[in-house]
Amino acid sequence: MPNIDIAVIGGGHAGCEASLAAARLGKKTIMFTMNIESIAMMPCNPNIGGTSKGHLVKEIDALGGEMGRNIDKAFIQSRMLNLAKGPAVHSLRVQADKVKYTQEMIKVLEHTENLLIKQQEIVEILVQDNKVVGVKTATGTIYNCKSVVLAGGTYIQSRCLIGEYIEYTGPNGLKSAKAISENLKMLGIEIRRFKTGTPARVDARTIDYDKMEPQYGDEQIVPFSFSNINSDITKEQLPCYLTYTNLTTHKIIQDNLHRSPLYSGVIEGVGPRYCPSIEDKIVRFSDKERHQVFVEPEGENTTEMYVQGMSSSLPEQVQLDMLRSIPGLENVEVIRTGYAIEYDCINPLQLNHSLELKFIEGFFCAGQVNGSSGYEEAAAQGLIAGINAVLKIDKKPPLVIDRSEGYIGVLIDDLVTKGTLEPYRMMTSRAEYRLLLRQDNADIRLRDKGYNVGLIDETTYQQFIFKKQAITNEIERLKTAYVGTNEMIQSILAKKGSTALKSGVSIAELLKRPELEYKDFDMIDINRPNLEPDIIEQVQIELKYEGYISRQLKQVEQFKRLEKKAIPQDIDYEEVYSLRSEAVQKLKEIRPISIGQASRISGVSPADISVLLIYLEQLRRRK
């Protein structure tokens, strides 16, 4: 029997990050995938990034993951969203060439030492004394291993639905994993049934673009990876197109609702509220006269176009009718029909923050199998699970990112503390300390952690240290770079519509004015060093939003205080006399590690927390 260190089950976005992290940290790793073709596949939208998801990709990159570097090789359009809003919510989103993304990722995997790819279905995870000891393939081979990362995505016990038609496959008609579900249940893991879906893909040659608004990429392209500098990336970008549904579209859907498996009761799984199908949108927002539809290319060398906003599981003919009622799509031909997909996933409350199951050592779970949705959410979990599978073997404490350090921390804490009753999508509003968790400073926040784990090489790290120092130096310099009230400065201010100066002031002080920017002072700031744009950006944000940032830092202090109030893991909640029974049950299930975590559990009220605090205080005094 072959011996390995870590078995990664699944080759999607979670599986890729987990495998790469494990192998790069020196562990003998095998990625088991049902179909080589489905490695790093994007079976739904052709985008990476977007609000909060872009933040995740940047954080993955800062920690030493692959997604950012890979998409920088495979994007076909790049946009920074929310530019009119504050820096905290600037969000990078790109259109991906799906085929290229997959190919580039496979190339990286194949060239990684310690990593093997095997096209095999895993049917059983072998556990002895509550510890993972191996995995068994459908063909009967057993691999001994010390840790497993389960990243089965939407393939476990999956079925796809188009109207009355049902097919028992994974996404894109690929084989589904049928055996492992039973095995998971046998191991005592609570299984859930979730649902998601995807719209039709249509033929670019049958679209009338004149009736749609083109949407172009940004002139100035910002890369996802901190290891690429802006000028490295040039690209002929492809446009997307915007059109709208209308009342005819809505009527077609209304008339056929009974044929949607969503409404006929065939679908048992719970779908995401934040990424609803068009049927859902029509029913829930019946007063809206139109919904946006984005038509986006799926790649450079394909005529397939993705119809964002029209996710549907209605019968094929109905889908065609509704598409053809939309301006620009009157003569459209469908290449792939939209479908809903139902799949098994686990209740993530069974996981620790390290993404290891609470009751089986060495058993890690990542990605959609944990109830999340989205490529970026999956990749982030895959990276953390991969790292922690290694740290577990090395008997080191796990890597846990807290809510004040990154969106990854918010994502995982939400999943393992609050759980989720629908596919979980990342959103900036889920983060309490948004102004600190910006996409532009992900490296400042997380590079150290990536370096300490061992995924950031020395050269990259030294560059980062240099950048950090340069930012600090420049901020200090600007705080003492005084400008007088001379004519030159007054004319600069006048040009920008800014109030004239009455007395001398530092440039740092001037930058606090919303209408002024760093580059406005190029002319008068004689000692200005030559700095990279990313450094200038940090300097500018730090100074401009200083007041807000310091307020947010205070909030973080409060938060950390409660996170540090540890709850002993042997606490008997039944003993805490005054806790309400709902709280006792929730606390027993989740076993929070701190008062902070306990306070985020739904069903645990502030009064319960007071009771718990008093109980702990009394325990402490008794000792």
Add this chain to the structure above:
Amino acid sequence: MYQDTIAAIATPQGLSSVGIIRISGSEAIDVIDKVFTKPLKNVASHTINYGHIVDSDNNIIDEVLVMLMKAPKTYTREDVVEINCHGGSVVLNKVLLEVVKNGARIAENGEFTKRAFLNGRIDLAQVEAVMDIIEARTELALNQAIGQLDGKLSAYINNFQQTLLGIIARIEVSIDYPEYESELDNEVKEDIVILNDKLKQLLSSADTGKMIKEGVKTAIVGVPNAGKSSLLNALLEEDKAIVTDIAGTTRDVVEASINIGGAQFVLWDTAGICETTDTVEQIGIKKAKECIEVADLILLVLDGSRELYDIETELIDSLLNKNNVIYVTNKSDLNIKVVLENSIGVSAKNKIGLDELKQIMVEKSIGFQVLDGGISNQRQKESLAKAINSLDKVLVSIYNNMPEDCWAIDLHDAYGYLGMIIGESLKEEILDGLFSRFCLGK
């Protein structure tokens, strides 16, 4: 822990026809069964039971009614038993002693309320209300405290929180879904202004709340011999202050308290304000001026039977910027020489015009809009002020064209501070307050 059973005399000490002993805790029923002639273990909850309290030798101590209230629908959410005894401290203490002998311990001050709080029965605002009820001096104060206990304050605050949440949600949606048509409009700003105004109104009612709770501090001021002390005595209907024809009789502040229409007024009769070289009188005048500064209400007493002195004109001028002054023209029984606009004519001597004065005193201080369950304590007031301050910061951010994510920071803070008023958000300050409020030893 809290599972031990506590007992205390729940009615005020002193002579009364009935006295109540309250027992609360998991063994409350065991305890009562040991001292009461009728076994209650299997009796339905919320019943009144007749019998006798007996000692260990079966000697009858008192004939009583026992109210049995089983958890969780009780004040503390624990089993609660109340023994209605005959009044008189001897009997009550004897019964209590028997109860303690059989497994209960004497409750600490406020411990029933503490348990109600810890068991999630009432929130922090309600705890404070209970304390206020115990200390309530007047009917209005009691109404306010009961309003808070009722959760009326919590309901107000929840309402504000909902509005705020709606504003936050609109901002979050516009941030998280930039590609969809959800641009923020001016409405958000307007809604914040409206909400902030409402909070400010509530804050100003906090002063009313405080007056209701602590009594309206009323300074009676004027020049010597205008009849301030006579007015005090007339309002009190007793001779509290010494009244003579000699100017400057009152040299220190004389304090007295009356109840007008259910509200408490603390009256300060002060030394007459004048030019003087007398050291003692000077101290009195200094004190009078201090009273003017801290008073909720000022009664400026003028002698209507003569022309105004210069010092009176000065005094009137110095009070012009205050809106809590009532001008009282005294000695209306004599030949009136001067009538100030908006002044109330009274005769302290002949008790004329006093009812009208009392009515104006109420209007000028707590007004007509007495708020049930309004804000009344310092902690709530501070939290409310912080919430307002946060919203002010949001408006500054909007004014300065700062982006939405910056507004959100202070909006979230405001939400948290509102929660703190009713003890709902988990901030360190609340916990500190909690730990200092209750002795948590052993």
